[in-house]
Amino acid sequence: MSLDFYLQQPFAQHALLAGAIVAVTCGLIGPFVVMRGMAFAVHGTSELAFTGAAAGLLVADNAVAGALVGAVVVAALLTVLGGEERDRDSTIGVVLAFGLGAGVYMLGRYHGFATAATNILFGDIFGVSNGQLVLLLAIGVAVAVVMLVIRRPLLFASVDAEVAMARGVPVRALGALFLLVLALTVTEAAQVVGTLLVLSLAISPAAAAQRLSANPATVTWLSIGFALLATEGGILASLASDTVKPSVFVTAISFTIYIAARLAAARRRPAYA
Amino acid sequence: MTAVAELRAASMRLGGRTLWDGLDLAVEPGEFLAVLGPNGAGKTTLLKVLLGLLELSGGSAFVAGVAPREGRDQVGYVPQLRAFDRALPLRGRDLVRFGFDGPRQDARAAVDAALEAVGARGYADEPIGRLSGGEQQRLRIAQALLGHPPLLLCDEPLLSLDLSHQHDVTALLDRRRREDGTAVVFVTHEINPVLPYVDRVVYLAGGRWAVGSADEVFTSARLSSLYGATIDVVRVRDRIVVLGADGEVEACHHHVH
DSSP, X not given: OOHHHHHTSHHHHHHHHHHHHHHHHHHHHHHHHHHTTOHHHHHHHHHHHHHHHHHHHHHHSOHHHHHHXXXXXXXXXXXXXXXXXXXXXXXXXXXXXXXHHHHHHHHHHXXXXXXXXXXXXXXXXXXXXXXXXXXXXXXXXXXXXXXXXXXXXXXXXXHOHHHHHHTTOOHHHXXXXXXXXXXXXXXXXXXXXXXXXXXXXXXXXXXXXXXXXXXXXXXXXXXXXXXXXXXXXXXXXXXXXXXXXXXXXXXXXXXXXXXXXHHHHHHHSOXXX | OOOSEEXXXXXXXXXXXXXXXXXXXXXXXXXXXXXXXXXXXXXXHHHHHXXXXXXXXXXXXXXXXXXXXXXXXXXXXXXXXXXXXXTOOOBXXXXXXXXXXXXXXXXXXXXXXXXHHTTOGGGTTSBGGXXXXXXXXXXXXXXXXXXXXXXXXXXXXXXXXXXXXHHHHHHHHHHHHHHHOOEEEEEOSOSGGGTTTOSEEXXXXXXXXXXXXXXXXXXXXXXXHHHTSOXXXXXXXXXXXXXXXXXXXXXXXXXXX
8 A cells, every 4th residue: 555545544543633633742840851861750751651551551541541540640650759859769769660560460451352451552643533533633732831931940950950949949849740741642652652662752762852952942942843743753654654653763762862862963973071 | 226137145066066156246237247267177067047947946046136037038049159050941040030029010120120230131132051150150049139137147159150250240249248237147158259348257166256347257356266276367569478387277278168
């Protein structure tokens, strides 16, 4: 089948639209994920989306709703248990280990088709329904609005928490809110590229972008652009190839962008330290 | 003139220990006040009270006539130098911009003016993690002073700066308080870098305190009674050297970090 043919099909159009929404939200939060050193939080919350999905299947036969509720629970849990910044990663590790165990148990108890839960592990961009698309869009808009509103104070809190606190910026509340936004974004992204590959949208584009500019606004635009390029490029390449899953291309493109950005940065400014 | 910052019978107990008790202090506009004392004497705690981040155990605190929490807009804050990560995607001007609260279209001009005032225009667009410690501190001062607050609180801003940068930073603060009337409260381990500029000194030690000019506070008798031990204060040319039973009190603290 030709790419032209596929582009006429609703499933492909849905995929491209869903991909765009996920890419924009991931690109938007990515710079903060990198700046705040929260790569492991992305990894943890995305894998825990599997647990949420399994719980959703078991309770209400709805993996997506389960994953979204799970994201909120995980964000709340990590905020309560999180404490100091240097404990954060071990807290995530502890919650992640328990969560995955619980997920396996719940999936074992579920007697329907378990593909809905495993889809969240590997992504099912070509299976996005109208209803899911609407939900995705709603979450995407909510995430974008919150990020737009808290951008500047969150940037202040992320680079210089001590002074931000002294100036009355609610540093802790912003951290908790960002974790919630991150968990929702990551869960949403998991449906496109899958839990296991979320890092390639929430981290790689931003990590590449910050190699190329020190201007926070430029970094955000580049990060969104790279995420879009990886997602839409990946979906189109998958359609054209007929057999290879989009996740493969999405991760390959975002890795290529990252390497290219590092090479470009090294040429422009030698790493002297 | 009303005081920019004021403590009345202020006391602070942390972890069952009294840091200071019955402290009376009024900081006048344009005054350069140094806060000294050994580690753990409550110097930073005093700043945190004025920043509205900590409540006093007793007495009262005011900033520009109101409670510190309400007076936040009246205060600029310069912390200890903690070097920024080299890869941090942030320019000098972005750090300064955090000090701006007004309408968006005025930000650029306000940031440029603040950069100009500290002589940081030349490196304002560089990634902040690649600047020297002295340059980073200048940018922090520009951020703190952007809104022209009547009070500037500095917590060991010279720590880990070399001598020439120490001199630059203190001279910059001194010029600012003379030209703008900004009162400067300056926490430091060492009196000498700020000695040419200070109007008064607050010395905290052993749960006691002393306030006065550097000449009044830095005497063997005064410091001995604060520490409850024999302390010798020696003047060497234009420097003050404080000698305790266990060596040079000030210099020791200075090199701990």
